[in-house]
Amino acid sequence: MWRILHAFAIAALIGSAAYVYGVKYRTIYASEQLVKTRHLIGKEKDAIALLRAEYAHLARPDRIQALADSKLGLVPLTLSQIATVDELPDAQPKVDSIGRALESLGFTADNSTPAITASAATPPAR
Amino acid sequence: MAESTTGPSAKPASRARPRLKPLDALADAAILRLRRYLPENFGVDLDPPVARPAPAGPSTAKLKAFGRALLSTRLDRSAARVRIIALGLLVAFAGLGVKLLALGVSHDPPETLKTAADGAVSGARPDLLDRNGLILATDIKTMSVFAEPNRIIDPDEATELLTAVLPDLDAKELRERLSSKKGFIWVKRHITSKEQAEIFHLGLPGIGFLPENKRVYPNGPIGAHVIGYVDEDNVGIAGMEKYLDEQSLTDPHVPGFAVDPNRLKPVRLSLDLKATHALRDELVNGLARYHAKAAAGMIIDVNTGEVIALESLPDFDPNDPGDMRDPMKINRINVGVYEMGSTFKALSLAMALESGKVTLGSHVDARQSLRYGRFTIHDFDATHRVLTVPEVFTHSSNIGAARLALMVGVEGHKAFLKKMGQLDRLRTELPESAEPLVPKHWGLLNTMTIAFGQGLNVAPIQAVMAVCALVNGGMMMTPTFLPRTEAEAEKVSHRVISAQTSESMRYLMRSNATHGSARFANIPGYYVGGKTGTADKIIHGRYSQNKVFTTFMAITPADKPKYLYLTIYDDPQSLPGDYGFHTAAYNAGRTAGLLIRRVEPLEGVPPMKEAPTQPFPIIARLGYGADADRTGKE
Numbered sequence: 001m002w003r004i005l006h007a008f009a010i011a012a013l014i015g016s017a018a019y020v021y022g023v024k025y026r027t028i029y030a031s032e033q034l035v036k037t038r039h040l041i042g043k044e045k046d047a048i049a050l051l052r053a054e055y056a057h058l059a060r061p062d063r064i065q066a067l068a069d070s071k072l073g074l075v076p077l078t079l080s081q082i083a084t085v086d087e088l089p090d091a092q093p094k095v096d097s098i099g100r101a102l103e104s105l106g107f108t109a110d111n112s113t114p115a116i117t118a119s120a121a122t123p124p125a126r
Numbered sequence: 127m128a129e130s131t132t133g134p135s136a137k138p139a140s141r142a143r144p145r146l147k148p149l150d151a152l153a154d155a156a157i158l159r160l161r162r163y164l165p166e167n168f169g170v171d172l173d174p175p176v177a178r179p180a181p182a183g184p185s186t187a188k189l190k191a192f193g194r195a196l197l198s199t200r201l202d203r204s205a206a207r208v209r210i211i212a213l214g215l216l217v218a219f220a221g222l223g224v225k226l227l228a229l230g231v232s233h234d235p236p237e238t239l240k241t242a243a244d245g246a247v248s249g250a251r252p253d254l255l256d257r258n259g260l261i262l263a264t265d266i267k268t269m270s271v272f273a274e275p276n277r278i279i280d281p282d283e284a285t286e287l288l289t290a291v292l293p294d295l296d297a298k299e300l301r302e303r304l305s306s307k308k309g310f311i312w313v314k315r316h317i318t319s320k321e322q323a324e325i326f327h328l329g330l331p332g333i334g335f336l337p338e339n340k341r342v343y344p345n346g347p348i349g350a351h352v353i354g355y356v357d358e359d360n361v362g363i364a365g366m367e368k369y370l371d372e373q374s375l376t377d378p379h380v381p382g383f384a385v386d387p388n389r390l391k392p393v394r395l396s397l398d399l400k401a402t403h404a405l406r407d408e409l410v411n412g413l414a415r416y417h418a419k420a421a422a423g424m425i426i427d428v429n430t431g432e433v434i435a436l437e438s439l440p441d442f443d444p445n446d447p448g449d450m451r452d453p454m455k456i457n458r459i460n461v462g463v464y465e466m467g468s469t470f471k472a473l474s475l476a477m478a479l480e481s482g483k484v485t486l487g488s489h490v491d492a493r494q495s496l497r498y499g500r501f502t503i504h505d506f507d508a509t510h511r512v513l514t515v516p517e518v519f520t521h522s523s524n525i526g527a528a529r530l531a532l533m534v535g536v537e538g539h540k541a542f543l544k545k546m547g548q549l550d551r552l553r554t555e556l557p558e559s560a561e562p563l564v565p566k567h568w569g570l571l572n573t574m575t576i577a578f579g580q581g582l583n584v585a586p587i588q589a590v591m592a593v594c595a596l597v598n599g600g601m602m603m604t605p606t607f608l609p610r611t612e613a614e615a616e617k618v619s620h621r622v623i624s625a626q627t628s629e630s631m632r633y634l635m636r637s638n639a640t641h642g643s644a645r646f647a648n649i650p651g652y653y654v655g656g657k658t659g660t661a662d663k664i665i666h667g668r669y670s671q672n673k674v675f676t677t678f679m680a681i682t683p684a685d686k687p688k689y690l691y692l693t694i695y696d697d698p699q700s701l702p703g704d705y706g707f708h709t710a711a712y713n714a715g716r717t718a719g720l721l722i723r724r725v726e727p728l729e730g731v732p733p734m735k736e737a738p739t740q741p742f743p744i745i746a747r748l749g750y751g752a753d754a755d756r757t758g759k760e
Binding site for chain 2: 050061062076
C-alpha cells in the first residue's frame with residue numbers, strides 16, 4: 001500500500017517538476033517575445049515620427065505655395081465671385097424633354113395601355 | 127597513453143588473485159598506479175628509506191576505519207566536525223552580510239558607461255503643434271557615435287579611420303579627446319545610417335552608437351521667433367521651446383526622474399501655421415519692395431488674446447540657428463522697443479473720450495502749431511482749421527492729439543497709460559521681453575509728444591495689447607501663445623475702458639479706413655478699420671527727417687472685431703509711384719491690406735457682400751457714427 005502511495009508521490013513530484021519546467025520556459029519565451037514586440041513597436045513609432053516629420057516638411061506652406069503658383073494658376077478670392085441665394089435666378093418651369101422628344105417622334109399616338117375590363121381579364125365562371 | 131599500456135596487464139593480475147579480497151586487490155592496484163606517476167618520495171631523496179609508506183595490507187584497514195569514522199553520526203565523536211561546520215557557515219554568512227551592507231551603502235551605480243550615456247543623450251521633447259494640429263516641431267530618432275577613450279587601444283589609428291568616414295571632424299581635436307582617460311565622449315552627434323554602417327564596419331573597439339532625439343522644425347523659419355530653438359542636447363534656448371523647459375514639460379534629464387517619452391503630450395500653440403506663413407511671405411515681399419531694414423508683423427485674436435501669427439524679419443531657421451547674438455535677428459514684436467508713432471493716438475483719443483471731457487462731437491483747435499517753450503508741434507498733413515475729434519484721428523493731427531492729452535493732464539495721462547500696460551514690462555509665455563523706455567521726468571511736453579507716439583518706447587506687442595482692449599469692448603488681457611477660449615479670456619481680463627468708448631474707437635478706426643490714412647488696407651468685404659503710425663527715427667540723438675519707423679494696425683471686421691493685424695517696417699523707402707512718401711500708409715498699410723485679403727479666408731472668414739446695417743449701435747443713438755461708411759458707400 002505505502003509503496004504504491006510512494007510511487008504515486010514520486011510520479012506526481014516528477015510530473016509537477018516537468019510541468020513547472022515547461023511553464024517556466026514558456027514564460028521565458030513569452031517574455032522574450034514581449035520584449036521583441038516592444039522593440040518593434042518602438043521602431044515603428046520612431047519610423048512614424050520620422051514619416052510625420054517628413055510629411056510636415058513636404059507639406060510646409062512655402063513649398064505648397066511655390067507648387068500652387070507654378071502649377072495651379074489660382075487667384076485670390078474677390079467679392080465679385082461671391083453670390084447670395086437671392087441673387088440666384090428663379091428655377092425655370094419644368095420641361096419634360098424626354099416626353100417632348102417622344103412626341104416629336106410620334107410615339108405618343110397609341111401607346112396608351114388598353115383598358116382591361118373585368119370581363120376580358122377573368123374568364124367567365126362555368 | 128599510460129592507461130592503455132597498463133590497463134590490460136592490470137586486469138589479468140586481479141583476476142588471478144583469490145576472489146575473497148577484491149577490495150585489497152583494488153587498493154593495491156590503485157596504490158601501484160599512483161606510485162608509477164608520482165616520483166619516489168615526491169622527489170625528495172631520503173637517505174635512509176625508513177619512512178617508506180607501509181605496505182598495502184595495513185593501509186586498507188586504515189582506509190576502512192577512516193571511512194567508518196567519516197560516516198559515523200555519533201555526536202560524542204563529532205564535536206570537532208560540528209565546530210568546523212559552524213565556523214564555515216559563520217564565515218559564509220558574514221561574507222554575505224558584508225556584501226549586502228556594501229551594496230546598500232554604495233551610491234555609485236555599477237554600470238558607468240550606461241550612466242554616462244544616459245546623462246549625455248539628449249532628452250525627449252513633446253511635439254509643438256499649431257492651433258490646427260500641424261507640426262511645428264517634432265523629435266526624430268538619430269544615431270550618434272560615442273567613444274570610450276579608456277578602452278581605445280590605438281587613438282591614432284581610431285582617429286584616422288573615423289575621420290576617413292566623417293571628414294568634417296577635426297582630426298587634431300578628436301585625437302586629443304580619444305587619448306584622454308575619460309569613460310565617455312561623443313565623437314559625432316546625429317549621423318546618417320550610411321555613416322553608421324561604415325563606422326560599424328571599421329570594427330574599432332571602444333566605439334559605439336546610441337539612439338538620440340533630434341529636434342526638427344519641418345517648416346523652417348516660419349514662426350521661428352515664437353517656436354524658438356534648442357541646443358545640441360535638446361535643451362530649449364529661446365521661444366516656446368524654452369518655455370517648455372521652464373514648465374517642466376520636457377524630459378527633465380535628471381537621473382532617477384526619467385520620463386517615458388511616450389507620455390509627453392504634444393503642446394498646442396495658438397499660432398496658425400498657414401497664417402504665419404502668409405504673414406512671413408507678405409513681409410518678405412514687402413521688405414524687398416520697400417528696401418526696409420527690418421519688418422515685423424503680428425495677427426492676434428482681439429477677444430481671446432491668442433497670437434495667431436507673429437513674424438520678425440530678418441529671422442533664422444531654427445534647424446540651424448547659427449549665431450543668434452546678431453541684434454538684427456531679435457524678435458522685434460516682443461523684444462524691440464519703439465516709438466509707435468500715430469498708432470498711439472488711438473490711446474490718446476480713447477483716454478480723452480473715457481475721461482468724459484471730450485465727446486465725438488467736440489472740436490479741437492488745430493489752426494496753428496502748438497508751441498511749448500522752444501518746441502513747436504506741427505502736423506504732418508496740416509489742415510489749419512478747427513477739427514472734430516474724428517478728424518483728429520483721420521487726419522492724424524499731432525496738434526489735436528496733444529491738445530486732447532493736455533485736457534486730461536499729466537497725471538491722468540500717466541495713470542491711463544499705466545492702466546493700459548504701456549509703462550510696465552509685458553511678460554508672455556515667451557521668455558523674451560523688454561522693459562519700455564519711460565521718460566524719467568514726465569512733464570507737459572512729454573505728455574504732448576507721447577500723445578502722438580513720440581517719446582515713449584514700448585514693445586509692439588504691448589501696444590497691440592492696448593489696442594485690442596480699445597476695440598474689443600474694453601477688456602484688457604495679456605496676449606498668449608497658447609490656445610485660450612473666450613470664456614477663459616474673460617476670467618483673465620479686466621475692464622479698462624467702457625463699451626461706449628470702445629465702440630467709439632472702432633468707429634474712428636473704421637472712418638479712418640474709409641476716408642482717412644488707412645485707405646490702402648480697406649479691403650472690400652471685410653469692413654476693415656485701421657490706424658497708421660509713422661515715427662521719426664532717432665539717429666544720433668536727434669529725430670531724423672527721412673528715416674522713419676512705420677506701423678499699421680488694422681481690425682476686421684470693425685463692427686465686431688475678431689482679428690487685429692499689425693505690420694511694422696523699419697526705415698522703408700518710398701516706391702517710384704508714391705511721390706516720395708514713405709509713411710506707414712504706403713508700406714505697412716499696403717502690406718496689411720494684402721495680408722487681410724489673404725489671411726481672412728484662411729481663417730474661415732468669407733468676405734461680406736453687404737456692410738453691416740447697424741455697425742455702431744451705442745454711438746448711433748448718441749447721433750454719431752452714421753458717416754463711418756460715407757465714402758465706402760458712395
